[in-house]
Amino acid sequence: MLISESSLRTFTQNIFLAMGCSNEHAELAADVLLLSDLRGIDSHGVARLIGYVRLWENKRINAIPNITIVHETPTTATVDGDAGLGLVVAPFAMQLAIKKAEKYGSGWVSVRNSNHFGIAGYHTLMAVEKDMIGYAMTNASPLVAPTFSNERLLGTNPICYAFPAGKYPPVVVDMATSAAANGKLEIAQRLGKQVPEGWIQDAAGNYTTDPHALKSGGSLLPLGSDRDHGSHKGFGLSATVDILSAVLSGANYGPWVPPFVAFLDPPANPVGLGIGHFVGAMRVDGFRPVDEFKAHMDNWVSRFKSASTVHPDQKVIIPGEPELEAQLDRKQNGIPLVDAVVNDLNGLADKFGIKRL
Incomplete structure (x- = not known):
């Protein structure tokens, strides 16, 4: 699902407002999450919103x-x-x-x-x-x-x-x-994919490509x-x-x-x-x-x-360059959200009585 930056920003602010955040804090918190999604770092954007809400519900986050x-x-x-x-x-x-x-x-x-x-x-x-x-x-x-x-x-x-x-x-x-960041495992879990060898080990210390390995005692x-x-x-x-x-x-x-x-x-x-x-x-x-x-x-x-590259179709990537390219594209064409994230966000909308995505 593609959703515009403005729509997703309004939705996110409304969730933080429903948690009891001030207008200033809701806008700021939404801005941080939206920049992540705009820059293609999907693991740290609105996909994390449900986590913040759950911590707030468990009194581990102070909204004010x-x-x-x-x-x-x-x-x-x-x-x-x-x-x-x-x-x-x-x-x-x-x-x-x-x-x-x-x-x-x-x-x-x-x-x-x-x-x-x-x-x-x-x-x-x-x-x-x-x-x-x-x-x-x-x-x-x-x-x-x-x-x-x-x-x-x-x-x-x-x-x-x-x-x-x-x-x-x-x-x-x-x-x-x-x-790898834990969010990369969460993305793999949502997509039903394995992860590269070298990211995780199981409880015994052996390499595994199972993105769910942390749940059974494994470690990054x-x-x-x-x-x-x-x-x-x-x-x-x-x-x-x-x-x-x-x-x-x-x-x-x-x-x-x-x-x-x-x-x-x-x-x-x-x-x-x-x-x-x-x-x-x-x-x-x-x-x-x-x-x-x-x-x-x-x-x-x-x-x-x-710089010269090993293969003609490759180029040296300057740190921050892929994120900026994603930001320019997503500002114009919308932010892609996988079904699992959309379902989580709409569940929050229902919880707080705000408009669904």
Whole structure:
């Protein structure tokens, strides 16, 4: 099913309003989810909406949070999200980081007591709009086993950098530190497809292509899949995200991070509050004039786009390029939603008494 951006945006805002969010927060939360769908990251868009509603119903999401700064220096801060939507809490933190960067050159904010914050790229692009380099990461529910382990101790723990350019779009490096994001498994489940080898292992530590393997004790693998292919590097990146997002902020880390799904209870012995994020903004002109930087970013992009390739029908893909192509297409032609997601969304519409898709 194809649905226009405006229709899906209105629908999503109405769901958040029905949860009790303010108009401002409903618009912001919908904006974060819609950007994900527009950029082709279907795993983190409106398909997640039912998950937020279920967590709210189980009193694990506060629709009217009092987001506060609990620790602060001129260039750093720690924010408590009051169990609010990460879709609202993380932009608050990034705005704070940007304000600090505007005055001091850079700003760094850790966040505790939050929830799933959508795509990391949304938050970094906020900094790019101000001619800054954006940085965002979050820890997540433990689904990933460290190298050599079959115990789920880390989340998919995405990390994102975004760099402004001149005539070219921003370079946006937005990736999970696991071999694949959990949302990719959810997409495979909806489509009834297997996943590539190297994404998941079963409870015994053997590779499997079954997207349902997590339900029987399996785990996602770190970026690199195994030690021979660099999974220790993926593990290291994921550990960095976990420490900066949670150990630094006072959120839960490692196996204590609460699950995104409502039918699983959070760990009984939490070591912190909610899940954690870490965001940052750096003024480009703190290092060199913005125009010079953007000119050289354009040169960088141009040189990599012109690189020779192994096969004539291939091209070097600049980070963020496929997402932008999807965004341009979907703004014009509509956002595709699979039947399973449409059914979930219409179920929410019926629950709250709003117009179906």
